[in-house]
Each structure stands twice: as structure tokens, then as C-alpha cells.
Amino acid sequence: MKIIDIKLGHISVPLRTPFKTALRTVNSVEDIIVRIETDTGNVGYGEIPPTGVITGDTTGAIIGAIESHIKKALIGMDIENIEEIMDKLDKSIVGNTSAKAGVDIAIYDLYGQLYNAPVYKILGGYRKEIITDITISVNEPEEMARDSIDAINRGYRTLKIKVGNDAKKDIERMKAIREAVGYDVDLRIDANQGWNYKEAIYTLRKMEDAGLNIELVEQPVPGHDFEGLKMVTDNVSIPVMADESVFSPKDAIKIMEMRAADYINIKLMKTGGIHNALKICNIAEVYGVECMIGCMLEAKVSVNAAVHLAAAKKIITKIDLDGPVLCSEDPVDGGSVFNESKIILNDAPGFGIKDIQGIKYI
Numbered sequence: 001m002k003i004i005d006i007k008l009g010h011i012s013v014p015l016r017t018p019f020k021t022a023l024r025t026v027n028s029v030e031d032i033i034v035r036i037e038t039d040t041g042n043v044g045y046g047e048i049p050p051t052g053v054i055t056g057d058t059t060g061a062i063i064g065a066i067e068s069h070i071k072k073a074l075i076g077m078d079i080e081n082i083e084e085i086m087d088k089l090d091k092s093i094v095g096n097t098s099a100k101a102g103v104d105i106a107i108y109d110l111y112g113q114l115y116n117a118p119v120y121k122i123l124g125g126y127r128k129e130i131i132t133d134i135t136i137s138v139n140e141p142e143e144m145a146r147d148s149i150d151a152i153n154r155g156y157r158t159l160k161i162k163v164g165n166d167a168k169k170d171i172e173r174m175k176a177i178r179e180a181v182g183y184d185v186d187l188r189i190d191a192n193q194g195w196n197y198k199e200a201i202y203t204l205r206k207m208e209d210a211g212l213n214i215e216l217v218e219q220p221v222p223g224h225d226f227e228g229l230k231m232v233t234d235n236v237s238i239p240v241m242a243d244e245s246v247f248s249p250k251d252a253i254k255i256m257e258m259r260a261a262d263y264i265n266i267k268l269m270k271t272g273g274i275h276n277a278l279k280i281c282n283i284a285e286v287y288g289v290e291c292m293i294g295c296m297l298e299a300k301v302s303v304n305a306a307v308h309l310a311a312a313k314k315i316i317t318k319i320d321l322d323g324p325v326l327c328s329e330d331p332v333d334g335g336s337v338f339n340e341s342k343i344i345l346n347d348a349p350g351f352g353i354k355d356i357q358g359i360k361y362i
């Protein structure tokens with residue numbers, strides 16, 4: 001099964017409500033679709049969100065990386081030589097993890113098709129069903145409390161609350177939400193790098209003192225500030241998760257060696273796809289550090305690939321794969337079934353994506 005072409009397209013999917021974090025506000029998913037064609041007629045799909053504020057990857061840069069570098073390196077290669085393909089993909093251009101992830105996902109889709117097996121079974125096949133949290137955007141405390149109740153009415157039992165744009169107000173936000181939802185619901189928070197380490201320690205201790213029972217805090221300080229992250233981890237009881245601090249397997253080793261965080265959030269767009277995400281899973285197993293699998297604001301093609309990784313790996317114990325349920329429609333035919341918090345895999349070969357509506361080829 002040889003790669004004969006890599007085509008790129010664009011999809012636009014409106015969100016149910018604006019997605020707001022300490023870093024950005026977004027109204028729709030505007031992603032690049034990767035379609036890899038082979039000499040056997042098999043087609044593999046990938047998807048790439050341009051999340052410039054986190055990965056540095058813009059739409060133009062993603063297209064440029066694939067058209068001018070990745071395509072040249074991979075055309076003509078045989079899918080059965082996946083190890084060599086991933087080596088060439090890594091070396092084709094420095095950085096550009098999102099572009100690499102979209103191509104890596106399409107390659108794994110084809111790899112599963114080649115061996116007539118779903119990718120999660122090839123990678124480990126640990127479970128067939130996973131439960132995701134849902135994100136509550138950062139807004140005024142009363143609005144966030146209302147959004148939290150709505151999420152619970154939709155069946156979610158774990159909420160990921162965005163904070164980080166105003167430390168004092170963040171405490172009010174969490175008080176309003178906990179009061180509204182009670183104590184049967186797990187609340188995890190994500191500051192998206194919005195605090196410095198002193199603010200983080202102050203704010204998180206206030207939340208502890210108020211008995212808010214926070215499950216974990218994601219990326220309290222800037223991604224590059226490993227020492228600050230460790231200061232927070234060492235000085236609060238709420239477990240700390242590294243997100244923007246960990247892109248590569250080397251980042252993961254550094255964070256784990258330093259004991260700078262209690263958990264790692266793996267996202268395919270940061271790692272450059274499944275092949276590097278698998279390395280982080282292996283490292284995490286060695287260090288005994290549980291992982292979350294997360295996503296950017298993405299539709300179902302790339303999130304479905306993350307679902308397969310989560311289903312394959314025991315070390316992934318926390319799921320934040322809510323991209324598709326934040327969208328107002330699903331352009332994807334096939335793949336896992338997203339029934340609000342419950343995500344059920346199917347056993348179609350590869351990632352099981354049959355078709356994607358509304359692709360505008362570039």
C-alpha cells in the first residue's frame with residue numbers, strides 16, 4: 001500500500017457556544033483535513049486545528065509544512081514501513097507538530113486498514129469505551145455556574161473549568177460552580193498558563209481552604225516555566241497537570257525527572273501525532289505518572305484518533321476529548337460514537353472514518 005498523494009482541505013464547524021480560555025476565544029472549528037491516497041485505493045484521513053497560541057502553528061504554516069516538506073518526504077513510501085515513515089516525517093521539518101500530527105493520524109488510519117484492524121487494538125486494546133469530561137468556558141461566575149448545571153443535565157460527571165485570566169475572580173468562579181453543582185461532580189481546572197507561580201500557589205491554597213475539592217489543576221503557569229510549575233506542585237495539595245509544558249517525549253522526561261507535575265496531558269497536536277504520544281505513554285509508565293489525553297478545539301477526525309490511543313493505553317486514566325461535543329454539528333461519517341460523555345469505539349479497520357462532509361479542497 002504505497003502513498004501516491006497527500007491532499008489538503010478545509011472544514012468549518014460552528015461551536016454550540018463560544019469557547020473561551022485564558023488564551024483565546026473561538027466561535028468555530030476551522031481545521032485542515034489531510035487525505036492520503038494510496039495505490040490500493042485506500043484513503044487515510046487526518047485533521048489539524050491551527051492553535052497558534054499553544055503550538056505556534058497557523059493555517060498557512062501547516063499548509064506550507066505539508067506541501068513543501070512533508071509531502072516530498074513521504075510520497076512513494078509503503079504504509080507497511082511505518083517506522084521509516086515516522087522517522088522521515090519527524091526529520092522532514094523542525095517543529096510543526098500539528099502538521100505532523102495530521103499526517104501521522106492519516107498514516108495510522110491506513111496502517112489499520114492494511115492489517116484490517118482498528119488502530120486501538122493494534123496499539124494495545126485496553127478498553128472499548130471511555131468517558132470524557134466537558135469544558136466550561138471562562139466567563140462571569142454566575143454564567144459558569146449555569147453552564148455547569150447544563151453540562152450535568154447533559155450527563156457529564158466531570159467538568160473541566162477554564163480559569164486563569166483573573167486570579168481573584170477565579171476563586172469566585174469556583175465557589176459559584178461548586179455551590180451550584182454540589183459535591184458529586186468532579187471539578188478539574190485549567191488555567192492555560194494564566195498565573196505566575198506565586199499567584200497560582202495563593203489562588204490554589206484559597207481554593208483548598210474553601211473546601212472546593214478540586215481534582216487537579218492543569219498548567220497553572222507559563223509552559224516554559226518548569227521551575228515555577230515545580231514550585232506550585234511542591235506547595236499545594238491539589239495535584240498539578242503539565243499541559244503546555246509537555247510537547248515532546250524529552251519534555252515529558254524532564255518534567256518527570258524534576259517531579260515538576262503529578263500528571264501529564266498528552267495531545268496529538270503537541271506531540272506530532274500518535275508515534276510520539278506512544279513514547280510519552282511508555283515514559284509515563286516507567287515513572288508511574290498517569291496521563292490525560294486531551295485535544296485542541298477539534299472535530300471528530302483527529303479526536304477520534306486520540307480516542308483510539310486512550311482506549312489502547314492503561315496509563316491514560318483521564319479523558320478530555322470534548323471537541324466533537326462542543327461542536328454544533330458532526331461532519332464526520334463513521335468513527336467512534338460520541339454520546340455526550342460516553343465515547344464508544346467501533347471495530348472498523350483503521351480509525352473507521354468513512355467520509356467527511358463539506359471539505360473544501362485547497
Ligand SMILES: C[C@H](N)C(=O)N[C@@H](CCC(=O)O)C(=O)O
Nearest residue numbers: 051135294295296297320322323
Ligand atoms: C478542548 C479541550 N477541552 C481543551 O480545553 N483543550 C486545550 C485548549 C485548546 C484550545 O485552545 O484549542 C487545553 O488547554 O487543555
Ligand SMILES: [Mg+2]
Nearest residue numbers: 190218219243
Ligand atoms: Mg490544558
